Amino acid sequence: MEKLLEVKDLQISFQTYGGDVQAVRGVSFDVFKGETLAIVGESGSGKSVTAQSLMKLIPMPPGKIIGGQILFEGEDIVTKTEKEMEHIRGKEISMIFQDPMTSLNPTMRVGKQIAEVLIKHQNMPKADAKKRAVELLHQVGIPMPETRVKQYPHEFSGGMRQRVMIAIALAANPKLLIADEPTTALDVTIQAQILELMKKLQKQTNTSIIFITHDLGVVANVADRVAVMYAGKIVETGTVDEIFYDPRHPYTWGLLASMPSLESSDHGELAAIPGTPPDLTNPPQGDAFAPRNQYSLAIDFVKEPPIYQISETHFVRSWLLHPNAPKVEPPEIVKKRMRKLPSSFEQAILVKEA
């Protein structure tokens, strides 16, 4: 498979009164053509900041990309100017935001908000763009698109607005679509419809998707691969099967354990991860997750864990994979699901010192 996006050791911080918030602390991942990568993690783990930096949408200042590269089709986005970014945003990469209630301009007709993209990136004359906007609305499943294009966002329901956002995002056939918690603000049935729509459209257009969420249930439904993020770092990446059936990082276990699953009727086992995420102005020494980790080792409080490779596609940042580490049992609810995957290596391979 061909790599579309390659993020290497990305570091981003925000200057605030209280000091620099190190929101993203060395994140690396790839996105291949046509696949869906899910990024999961608790609130504040830096998912949105990572996502927005891919389009250079983080406010600078206070935000700053301190280091790393974002290679999109081999070209580094970090060094691009605002003018150059205009040809990438909306055309090559586009984005859907979490809250459909606020992400559309309240005083501009919906049709015009879609047409803008077409006029900008496909040099369409106004009239054609309007026509195409109707088609797009139809495509994202909005009934009576001819009347709907002339309406304002407040005349649409939340789910409808998110469909409009999808129409805007896909108008110029981008190669990468970033969806930042696109369904979090919607109720469950609408959520499912939006996910179906995104899957359907992805099939038609072969767009790559980065799907951000803190809901692992959604992940299983849409993603090919998953990256688990904690406190500005990726702690585990792997295919959906690897993350669900052979997770190795205690944080991933925690997330899986706290996920209400349909298979298990036994809800008593649901367990939230104790404590709160660390303050990123002053990230703790060693593993940021250690204080909340029931499997933490003495060394976790001192030294950043290295990365181990479990299979061709599966990477984990944890001391538990060190040969000297004690063998620990994941929580019952996670263990029940665990199975041996054929792709795993005999032994975890140390790939990178911290």
Place this chain on the structure above:
Amino acid sequence: MLKYIGRRLLFMLLSLWVIITATFFLMRMAPGNPFTSEKKLPPEIEANLNAFYGLDQPWYAQYWDYLVGIASWDFGPSFKYKSQTVNDLINSGFPVSLTLGIEALLIAVSFGVLLGVTAALFHNKWPDYGSMVIAVLGISVPSFIMATLLQYIFAMQLKIFPVALWESPMHTVLPALALAASPMAYIARLTRSSMLEVMSNDYIKTAKSKGLSRSAVTVKHAIRNAMLPVVSYLGPLSASVITGSVVIEQIFGIPGLGSHFVTSIQNRDYTVIMGITAFYSIILLVCVFLVDIAYGLIDPRIKLAGEKKGE
């Protein structure tokens, strides 16, 4: 929308009624007023006068006549100058005041918005600080001090503009500037904060994520939304321009309605004070009303909700 207009209209009429009624009864309480004849006049003259002003009627009849009079655009006579009615004063003075007011309004809005937008676009850089220093000064210097200052510097010292009176367009520059200064400052600040607020909204991020240029984002998405609070400020703004003109006209010797108002206050010409107050109230409330309607036209959300959001 109709319901919205209806509600606004109702409140406007209520406010108007309250102020006209209050004026009417307040004026009857005022010391040395025509309605409590303290003056030593020969009885037959007094009877004549009373008949002329309708004072021989009971108060409720007078009140009713007054309301009917105003409803039929008759603001009553002058108590001091028998030959003159308030309508005469309005007809001669208001066009002048209106010209001055509109000129000031245009200056205030155009420069205010310009300063505010500039400040917001260069947030925390020197154009921001510069604009805001101008704005804070504009707010701190009351219009009558601004007027005197302008008059002193540009008319008396530099002799660029005429000192006073109302004869040519050149005569209008200084008073209009003086009148515009503090509303301009308010608009600048309002525009700035509303721009900053709008710029932090998600839909601006959406607009950027479409690949629109900075200028397109600003002009097509930010400014229009940022103008909403500015538009709703235009009502109070016209009020402050109209009342502000009272002093400005006085300082520049402009024969507008404001000057007549001041003269009537100084002469304690109660019927005129009453009439001009009623007229001013009508103008002001109509301005506010029109602005509300205009707001409803600009903000598409109002049509459905029937009411301004956040109210």
Place this chain on the structure above:
Amino acid sequence: MDTDQLRKEDFELVGVKIEETEKISKPSLSFWKDAMYRFRKNKLAMLGVLLLALLIFMAIFGPYMSGYDYRTNDLTSKNLPPSAEHWFGTDELGRDVFTRTWEGARISIFIGLAAALIDLTIGVLWGGIAGYKGGRLDEVMMRTADVLYGIPYLLVVILLMVVLGQSVGTMILAMTITGWVNMARIVRGQILLLKNQEYVLASRTLGATTPRIMARHLIPNAMGPILVTMTLTIPTAIFTEAFLSFLGLGLNPPLASWGTMASDGLPALRFYPWRLLFPATFICLTIFAFNVIGDGLRDALDPRLRK
């Protein structure tokens, strides 16, 4: 250090250390401390505080400094320019402008404070009760307020001054008779926002009485916007006082207020500019000080900026 050289003890299982997560997380500044911190960082606002402190100091002690009285005429020394003798010069009756300026500061600041306090009292009661009780009472109270709000402020003030005569008392009355409406609306808005929040509901289920809930929870939390509105009422009052004086509706002589001094100084501008200059400058400085303090407070108290 190579990973293989790590000792066995390093891999001892430790488990959850929740105290660590709490220790690490940001020391939680109380809201007011946090706001104070931001306010102090605002240079313009601090300049305003400094100016205001100076003005208040001079309002208290200024009138005794020059040794002249604010009301004694001295026809032998009319319209003198500023000198060692008369620091700010003298006026058309030979009175010391320096003393009169600080006498005027007292009046202006007094009027401003009184108007702000009265607005505050009525506004908080009206808006607080309307917002807290809700329902029909709220509807009636706020519609009344709406009607009053529609009445142009300066016109009311002018009318009342004409009718009631010119004194400090009537001036304050005239300014507050519709002035409180703004405060009432703001308080009501805040109360509506806060009243359904959990801690208020909680104390209500615990049986707290209405006045108690208002005093303990609602008012303190609505304090920010109230404070800002108050800070901005004061310069409006000072401005209005001066404005009335220009219309000949100011305080009666020999009382010195900045407004009367400025309007008396106006006709003499060409020849004796100091008579206008000093009161005018201090009007501007005071309004400036209150405005920047108000802005500073608003920025400091805006919870949206709180991180």
